[in-house]
Amino acid sequence: MPEPRNVVITGASAGTGRAAARAFGARGDNVVLLARGRAGLDGAVVDVEKAGGRALAVPTDVADYEQVAAAADRAEQEFGPIDVWVNVAFTSVFAPFDQITPEEFRRVTEVSYLGFVHGTMAALARMKPRDAGTIVQVGSALGARSIPLQSAYCGAKHAINGFTESVRTELMHDHSRIDITVVQMPALNTPQFSWVRSRLPRHPQPVPPIYQPEIAGNAVVFAAEHPRRKQYWVGASTAATIAGQKLIPALLDRYLARTGFDSQQTDERVADDRPDNLMHPLDAEPGTDHGAHGVFDQRSHGISPQQWVSQHARPLSVAAGAGAALTATAVLRRLAA
Numbered sequence: 001m002p003e004p005r006n007v008v009i010t011g012a013s014a015g016t017g018r019a020a021a022r023a024f025g026a027r028g029d030n031v032v033l034l035a036r037g038r039a040g041l042d043g044a045v046v047d048v049e050k051a052g053g054r055a056l057a058v059p060t061d062v063a064d065y066e067q068v069a070a071a072a073d074r075a076e077q078e079f080g081p082i083d084v085w086v087n088v089a090f091t092s093v094f095a096p097f098d099q100i101t102p103e104e105f106r107r108v109t110e111v112s113y114l115g116f117v118h119g120t121m122a123a124l125a126r127m128k129p130r131d132a133g134t135i136v137q138v139g140s141a142l143g144a145r146s147i148p149l150q151s152a153y154c155g156a157k158h159a160i161n162g163f164t165e166s167v168r169t170e171l172m173h174d175h176s177r178i179d180i181t182v183v184q185m186p187a188l189n190t191p192q193f194s195w196v197r198s199r200l201p202r203h204p205q206p207v208p209p210i211y212q213p214e215i216a217g218n219a220v221v222f223a224a225e226h227p228r229r230k231q232y233w234v235g236a237s238t239a240a241t242i243a244g245q246k247l248i249p250a251l252l253d254r255y256l257a258r259t260g261f262d263s264q265q266t267d268e269r270v271a272d273d274r275p276d277n278l279m280h281p282l283d284a285e286p287g288t289d290h291g292a293h294g295v296f297d298q299r300s301h302g303i304s305p306q307q308w309v310s311q312h313a314r315p316l317s318v319a320a321g322a323g324a325a326l327t328a329t330a331v332l333r334r335l336a337a
Helices: 015-026 038-051 065-079 102-112 114-127 151-173 213-225 236-247 249-259 305-312 314-336
Strands: 006-010 030-035 054-059 084-087 134-140 179-185 202-204 231-233 265-269
Touching (some): 006 065, 015 030, 015 038, 015 084, 015 134, 038 054, 054 065, 065 114, 084 114, 084 213, 102 151, 134 151, 134 213, 179 213, 179 236, 213 231
Parallel strands (some): 006 030, 006 084, 030 054, 084 134, 134 179, 179 231
Antiparallel strands (some): 202 265
């Protein structure tokens, strides 16, 4: 087994954060789990320890910097200096922009963007005196190409990219040995689509192709071990989306305006008053642990050849991304015509 590291993960109670926690645990790491939901955190502790690591759960709302800083102190008191900090936590509202209230937009921004800022601040405050450590930002293809019905989330993901680039150049200026990298994710089968606040008439869904969260979790661990690259792209759809945005942004506008509403909803009707986790966690009480997976297991891919290529053969990764972009271009031209 490799030498255990001390890892902090925000949003660790479900979805990508939960899958990453389990993957770090399998590596034998000490994993500090930050999230709001107590039941989800307790389940994550069990996952990490079953995988072979040690775990500490610290209930934390990442929108509050003081809570994040206190959690970082607790992590170092329990396990020692933080080696890896992973920012994952987010929330969202599925609705047309003019149906989102200022309070809701603010809350999404405070969690999904400022939560990353707070985590990065807390990590750097403890890593810089040692001039060592790695920060992994869990991004999204939607941070390069926005889609309808997710204006708050897409805005946050774009902001994370810009913020991280600025911090990276400052660290480079200082000749720092601290690394910071972004892992751009595809559509994932996580519980968010069952607990996100939504004003859509039908159940929200990720835009296919959909990948299982273990692919994302393993990608986060790989990025933490090989952080020198500025970005990692996970999934062929991510490569196609990012490359397509560089090549055919106007065509993507037309395509998404036509398809983006229906493609983010299933055929299942949902109640207007269904519970959501925007302001309060839905995994706080015993028996409410949602785990890493959402409700789309039957439609989700458990492997990603593109991920292997991007991690093991960079020239092939570029070729694969270019090929995906050309394929996307051909398909979109037919659909948008």
